[in-house]
Amino acid sequence: MILALQMSHFTAAVTFAFFASIVYGITQRNTPRDMFRYGAYCFAMFIVLMFIAGWIMWFLHH
């Protein structure tokens, strides 16, 4: 493909977390309110763990 989408690692990870969280929320809970809350929880966990993993890799590298 000639015009490949160039995302930073951070943007790619946040986009991934966003879409995955939507499907997790819808499929893993029964009511709309619980779906929204679980989706938001999953998204927050993705982001927090991404930062933790990033710092761990930074310390391993330095």
Add this chain to the structure above:
Amino acid sequence: MAKTETSTSQASSTAAAAPATTMSILAPAVAWLIPGAGHLMQRRWIRGALIMVSVVAMFAFGLAMDGKIYKPNTGDLLDILGFVGDVGAGGLYILGRIFNWGSDAITYAAADYGTKYIVVAGLLNIMSVVDAYHIAIGKKQ
């Protein structure tokens, strides 16, 4: 506690005893072929639309990032696992194979992300297929 266990066993026995309806067969099949359609055909409009947008967008982003679509029978275990994930995307995977979308080899980091996006789009679609089936048999509203 005993009451909870009773209601859980009743629910599982009800689900197990539920006869195979047209919808319980059709909904997962359609959901696999067209992401989100299994929910849409059961009038879960918002859920279906969100699943469709999420899965299609992840698949499209993966392709736009020059991700690879795995082919069957390469003999490599990791390729087989990648194929299993990819094929979960149903119609998107079929279209990808027909039109030969995606790159043949991963040459840079973003393309590796793209490959993972495509695999996860398929895996998320499998989750939505199971969810559509649960709605069809009445296990979920």
